[in-house]
Amino acid sequence: MDSTARLIKQVTALLAAALAMTASGIAGAVPKPESGMGLPRDVSEHGHHIDWLIEVTMVFVVILFVIMVIWMVWACFAHDEKHAAEYDHGDSKHSVKTALALSAVIFFVVDGNLFYNSTTDTFRLFWNHDALETDAKAVRIEVNAHQWAWDARYAGPDGKFNTKDDVITLNDIRVPVGAPVLLQLVSPDVIHSFYLPNLRVKQDAMPGMTNRLWFQAKETGDFDIGCAQHCGVHHYKMKGMLTVLPPDEFKNWLNEQSAIATRGYDPKDTEAHWGWEWRARN
Amino acid sequence: MGAIVPYPPPRARQEWTAYLGMVIFLGSWAMMFGSLFFAYGMVRARATAWPPPDLPELPLALPGVNTAVLAASSVMLQLAVRWLRVGKTRWVGPGLAASLALGTLFLCLQMVTWRRLLDEGLTPSGGPYPSVFYALTCFHALHVLVGIGALAWLCRGAFVGKYSAARFLPVRLWAMYWHFVGAVWGVMFVTVYVV
Amino acid sequence: MELQHIHPEPTSFLRKHLFSTDHKVIAKQFLWAGLLFLAFGGGLAMLIRWQWAFPGEPVPVVGSMLFQQSGGAITPAHYNTIFTMHGLIMIFFAITPIMIGAFGNFCIPLMIGARDMAFPLLNMLSFWTFLVSQGLIIASFFVQLGSAAAGWTTYAPLSTNVGTPGAGQTLVVAAVFVTGVATIMGGINYVTTVVRLRAPGMTYMRMPATVWGLWLTAILNVLFVPVLGSAALLLLLDRSFGTQFYIAGSSAVRGGGDPILFQHLFWIFGHPEVYILILPPWGFVTDLVSFFARKPAYWYKGSVMAMTGVTVLSAVVYGHHMFVTGMNPLLGQSFMTLTLIISVPAELLFLNWLHTIWKGSIRLTAPMLFALGTVFVFGLGGLTGLFLGTISTDLYLHDTMFVVGHFHLTMAAAAFLASFAAIYFWFPKMFGRNMNQTLAKWHFWFSVIFITLVFCGQLVAGYGGHQRRLYDPYQYTFLQHMQPLNRWTSYFGFILAASQVTFVVNWFQSIFAGSKAEQNPWEIGTLEWTVPSPPVHHNFDVIPTVHRGPHEYANPEVKKALGRDWIGQSEELPKSGKAPAEPAAAAS
């Protein structure tokens, strides 16, 4: 039991080491491959809350499972056919109390921990979009997920969406490091799911709805954007790249792109006007 | 091994079994219709205007009359069951026939409603509003059709004297079904046409 | 509907073996139909595993036949059809008919002391309706554009004509509807039979846990399959008549139908469905661990209450499949809370099983091994459910292979092993012949080891963030290092499939040439073992009177009176302590 906990710690430590190693050599043109059998490296400000909860629960679960297996194997050997069975219906007050108490303990420790931490993390962080709507630092991006690509739109210097100076990209989302990024997600065809494995977030893009998602990167580099919801033949190819840039680099890029976009703006190209006015609240 | 002992349960016992089967079936089917109503509710909840201004409105008068027709059909059927139980066997055939006729009338009036709405331009593919309307009413009409078939069959049986106070189970079971179909219509009338 | 009368046994071949209303014959029909589709679904699983081990490479042996246009390699479109149909076939057309169709039919009347189901004719119709749905499934593979490809969950709008045109998807949705009707027919029958036809003395708290599991399953089926039915119905209308239930208007403007509606309807059914697939195994396991530990089931009443509790709760947790759809946060929170609560009854069941085998006198027969294997894999699978049940962790794990690993361990592995536990246990009663125990044990060890390895491989991949339903996972940089893992998982899968030969051989050999089975080879006290193997057409010459619960083992009084460690449910315990002159029904 103890040794399993230790094992898990070791694996986690190994992971951390792998993480540090890969983190030292960032800023290639393609995402760095992962290694090892654990969670992919976490480059988000808040992902460690999820990782911690997963890992702690993993320890609990492994302990329970090991107890269960030992119990079963032990019983099979110690109480085989040579052992005389005990006549016990297990419905005495004492037995019932034991059974209930044991389940209650498991419930309050394992599920209770999950419940408490998930609730606080979810409402304080991951689903707390409202706090970001008012955050001036937050970078806003509109994402149009469609078969089979991610279109992204930045408001440009005027701060308004669906205007001349919008920056529109394809499968290429760039964000500044250290600033919260707020996305509004839509889909014109089928359901997709915007998934950043290295930032531990995921949100469906639903036709007919505007969904929100936010994250904050703490490291620069290139990371995969995946589609997590089956969306047709080329679901597997619906891949984008998230590039986390130093803030000034991001600013330069945005301004540059905006200038190009303004120059090339074509009012008749209605296809390109898929954006919408930012929706403060659903 | 001893002799084979039959275990003929009392009649009441068998009837209970059959009723229970029917009740479970109707409960199950209620879940089916319930889900359709749930779908209706969700689709309606997200619509900005209901009914959409550019579509013809559903009539109230004809379906209202139709509700009365179906209710009357149920009443006739229930009377037939009662007559059967108290031994007025002679009345059963006409009672069932009346119920059958009213059920058929319901379906005819329903077809008139559809026809008119189609002429006015309310087609099933015209958006969620007509989708709900046609899906719910047609699915219900299908159940009415089954009921009509059953009533016709019962009617034939009654006129050849198949049923009596001692043998009225089929009539009783189909009556349960028919009341259910009527009740579903009641809910449908209120939710789809009225509100 | 002369329920407990004795129908004369039909004499014509057709009425006896094909259009039979005898629950025992129908059970065998379901078993065959289910096993054949299990092999079909298993074959499709092998194609999935091939693709992930060797993406885009021609499939050996069968590839040139199945995928002619692409030179024997699986294409993305094929791949979508393969996993969709694998999921649907396994759930609706393999495991459901085996556990519920076959063992529900076989066990319920025999174990409660009835001569047949309450509505034998309905029972027969249920099987033939089911067969029609299987026919539709097969037909769907031969139409243009092939079979369904929108995932087993059939999410709209992908499953509407917008995402999946072609008759194949329509046929499959129709097949799901039809099999739903068959299931409801069966469900009505099972529920009524248990309520009405229990033998005298067979109170609810004396019913074998198997019957409890099957009965609760039937209740869930009757209540929730209709919801799937209406979801499928509306989808068919959207596909064929242009209605707009699931097709949303353009994204920027709200309006039109609602894709979320489908998910609500699907999961209102879908979550109870997963318990539909686990309640019968729970029942089997509760009985089998007691039978073969030769010890009463520990706190039987608690197990029954736990199963009932899960049945009730299963209706109100479905939202945990929809955490990332943009659900209202408070709603999400409620579903999360309920999901965590549903793990309590499961924990109770586990404790009861573990306590049952503790201090028993365990006989590791094939059914017992499979029952313990079920506990093992279900424990693993159930515990992984916890990670998915909480919102913040599910944000990362949703739609990854972790979910796939979770449900294969709970559903595929547990239901798969439990089905075999049931087959090995009741085979002698069903067919009147014994199965080869050595082969059965080989089958067990191969199955349990490799099924665990395969599905743990899925879990590990999912832990690393591997999405599900990817034709070629290695498109993603962050998944490239998983190729060796996936390849190993695939090898384990191939071994698992190959090792099923031990079962197939045993099955055919035993059916045609097995040694004749005794009436009560396992020395078990439930009612089905008081009749010959196979039972006569009307099951019981005399409807038995039940005196006690199903798990009366190691009772010292019985030992003193009868000299054995078990006593039948309908057997009378002699007062004086002498052995009775003629043991009532049990030992004839």
Ligand code: HEA
């Ligand atoms: C038989 C089928 C089955 C069963 C029984 C379960 C059981 C459970 N499932 Fe699972 N589930 C599925 C089949 C099943 N599931 C399927 C098919 C899907 C995915 C469908 C799809 O998307 O395609 C799914 C998906 C799924 C999700 C959605 C994930 C996602 O898509 O993001 C969630 C989330 O909450 C979940 C949770 C649970 C929970 C909490 C249980 C609980 O009931 C588990 C309870 C059990 C335990 C808690 C273990 C018992 C305790 C022990 C072993 C300890 C014993 C030790 C000692 C006593 C010492 N399941």
Ligand code: HEA
């Ligand atoms: C109960 C249901 C069940 C069962 C038993 C299985 C069994 C298996 N499943 Fe499956 N699976 C699903 C239900 C099931 N699965 C579902 C619902 C999905 C999701 C689909 C979706 O995403 O839409 C899925 C998806 C799924 C995937 C993910 C695909 C993807 O996301 O892209 C994978 C990948 O490894 C997989 C693998 C396997 C394997 C290796 C087995 C093996 O265990 C199979 C081994 C079995 C055999 C090889 C058959 C042996 C045959 C016999 C014993 C019969 C003998 C016959 C006679 C005597 C006549 N399954």
Ligand code: CUA
């Ligand atoms: Cu988009 Cu999958």
Ligand SMILES: [Cu+2]
């Ligand atoms: Cu669920």
